[in-house]
Amino acid sequence: MEPVALLSDWQFVVSNWRFLLLGTVVTILLTLSSLSLGFLLGFPAGAIEVYGDGWLKSAVNTVGVILRGTPIVVLIVLFFFALPIPRLGTVPVIDMQMNAFIAATLALGLRSAAYQGQVFRGSIQSIASGQMEAARSIGMTKLQAVRHVIFPQAVRRSLPGFQNEFTIVLKDTSVAFAIGLAELLTRAERLYLQPGRDTAVIEVIIVISAIYFILTFTTNRALDRLQQRYAIPGGNE
Amino acid sequence: MSLLRIENVDKSYGDEDVLHDVSFAMETQDVEVIVGPSGSGKSTLLRCVNRLTEIDSGAIYLNDEEIHSLDENELRRRVGMVFQDFSLFAHLTARGNITLGLREVLELPKEEAVAKADDYLDRVGLADQGDSYPAELSGGQQQRVGIARALAMDPDLLLFDEPTSALDPELIGDVLRVMNDLAEEGMTMLCVTHEMGFARSAASTVTFLDEGRIVERGPPEQLFENPEHDRTNAFLGELSGLH
Ligand SMILES: Nc1ncnc2c1ncn2[C@@H]1O[C@H](COP(=O)(O)OP(=O)(O)OP(=O)(O)O)[C@@H](O)[C@H]1O
Ligand SMILES: [Mg+2]
Numbered sequence: 001m002e003p004v005a006l007l008s009d010w011q012f013v014v015s016n017w018r019f020l021l022l023g024t025v026v027t028i029l030l031t032l033s034s035l036s037l038g039f040l041l042g043f044p045a046g047a048i049e050v051y052g053d054g055w056l057k058s059a060v061n062t063v064g065v066i067l068r069g070t071p072i073v074v075l076i077v078l079f080f081f082a083l084p085i086p087r088l089g090t091v092p093v094i095d096m097q098m099n100a101f102i103a104a105t106l107a108l109g110l111r112s113a114a115y116q117g118q119v120f121r122g123s124i125q126s127i128a129s130g131q132m133e134a135a136r137s138i139g140m141t142k143l144q145a146v147r148h149v150i151f152p153q154a155v156r157r158s159l160p161g162f163q164n165e166f167t168i169v170l171k172d173t174s175v176a177f178a179i180g181l182a183e184l185l186t187r188a189e190r191l192y193l194q195p196g197r198d199t200a201v202i203e204v205i206i207v208i209s210a211i212y213f214i215l216t217f218t219t220n221r222a223l224d225r226l227q228q229r230y231a232i233p234g235g236n237e
Numbered sequence: 238m239s240l241l242r243i244e245n246v247d248k249s250y251g252d253e254d255v256l257h258d259v260s261f262a263m264e265t266q267d268v269e270v271i272v273g274p275s276g277s278g279k280s281t282l283l284r285c286v287n288r289l290t291e292i293d294s295g296a297i298y299l300n301d302e303e304i305h306s307l308d309e310n311e312l313r314r315r316v317g318m319v320f321q322d323f324s325l326f327a328h329l330t331a332r333g334n335i336t337l338g339l340r341e342v343l344e345l346p347k348e349e350a351v352a353k354a355d356d357y358l359d360r361v362g363l364a365d366q367g368d369s370y371p372a373e374l375s376g377g378q379q380q381r382v383g384i385a386r387a388l389a390m391d392p393d394l395l396l397f398d399e400p401t402s403a404l405d406p407e408l409i410g411d412v413l414r415v416m417n418d419l420a421e422e423g424m425t426m427l428c429v430t431h432e433m434g435f436a437r438s439a440a441s442t443v444t445f446l447d448e449g450r451i452v453e454r455g456p457p458e459q460l461f462e463n464p465e466h467d468r469t470n471a472f473l474g475e476l477s478g479l480h
Pocket of ligand 1: 273275278282
């Protein structure tokens with residue numbers, strides 16, 4: 001490969017920084033919406049798996065098994081084409097097609113809920129049964145005990161698993177590429193598929209990899225801080 | 238009227254009889270010490286009194302009210318429990334461990350709950366440890382917080398399940414001192430413990446439980462000096478050999 005050609009490929013990437021930045025914005029939005037949905041559904045699901053019974057518990061369990069057992073690309077494509085999501089148009093500037101964004105959020109969010117639920121379930125179950133008994137023995141109801149004694153400890157213990165889940169969801173937003181959502185990978189492809197730009201494939205991919213890395217790295221450090229900040233003094237969790 | 242009356246209580250797990258026809262009564266300000274070999278049903282008996290475990294048959298009365306006719310949370314507010322492994326709320330400070338029940342169960346305003354918690358911490362000799370978390374306290378300190386937590390709910394009866402058996406020997410004294418003080422102040426206490434010194438000095442009655450049955454029951458002097466049954470003699474002899 002000619003050094004000059006290489007240089008012009010890098011120049012091509014740099015001159016399109018704004019185009020990639022907008023893709024980064026979509027990637028971040030999709031990560032946040034999916035993680036939030038995953039948290040809102042996953043934590044109750046984990047609690048139901050421990051404290052619930054009957055049909056609710058088996059329903060949560062079955063849905064979880066299905067979601068964890070299906071490839072994420074399959075879920076995204078399925079939701080995009082099979083769900084009656086209304087055509088809501090496109091968000092200007094970031095060029096984000098709303099119904100693709102919703103399908104991707106549902107797929108990534110529900111799958112994340114299935115995993116976050118497992119993390120939370122494990123955390124609840126790891127808390128010594130004596131904690132619940134101590135709470136009940138001063139006259140707290142089961143709900144009060146769960147809320148004031150079990151949850152605060154379980155959420156802390158879930159942070160490492162949540163951190164892991166964050167990284168997975170962020171990287172997996174790239175599968176929204178399969179339904180053409182203008183996130184980072186889709187925009188990268190649009191760049192190097194332009195006529196005569198196929199020499200820049202590697203440069204473009206290196207740059208977006210670096211962006212994914214910076215996002216996961218900085219957020220993980222921030223979550224480390226959060227974990228230290230809320231660690232129980234003297235405890236080893 | 239007895240404070241606590243246990244009548245013909247049976248309890249089994251599967252086909253294992255854990256408590257068999259257990260009956261006794263305690264008056265206000267009594268200190269009842271229960272001794273017995275491992276697996277004899279001591280913990281089960283205590284847990285039946287605050288309904289952490291449900292009995293199969295028989296009846297238990299607190300102030301002449303059958304405990305199963307009471308709301309279980311109301312019962313537990315009136316019957317405090319101190320655990321062998323302390324079971325302090327790990328994410329709360331010593332003070333927070335006490336205020337939680339005061340705030341959530343007794344619904345005291347915050348300032349009042351904090352003042353009361355500090356008061357009880359002072360009573361168990363931990364006035365300076367209010368801001369410490371359980372993992373920052375010694376076992377003896379944790380257990381004293383456990384006692385303060387139970388006491389702060391202003392119970393009619395306190396249950397102790399081997400409160401010192403998880404402690405290093407040098408830490409046992411502090412906890413026993415608190416228990417002795419409580420006994421002197423007239424707290425009604427039902428204690429499973431093998432601390433014979435405490436039984437001699439504080440107990441009004443000692444009960445020897447074996448294989449889920451009450452073998453013998455009486456004032457400490459009688460059980461220790463003049464037991465009626467050979468089994469009591471053998472068990473207590475073994476215990477005093479240990480201590
Ligand atoms: N939840 C339970 N399920 C099944 N069996 C139980 C349960 N709790 C206690 N048991 C059994 O009941 C019997 C009495 O147990 P309990 O804990 O009351 O004895 P203990 O006198 O307190 O013994 P220790 O001195 O070892 O604490 C034991 O054989 C125990 O295995
Ligand atoms: Mg026991």
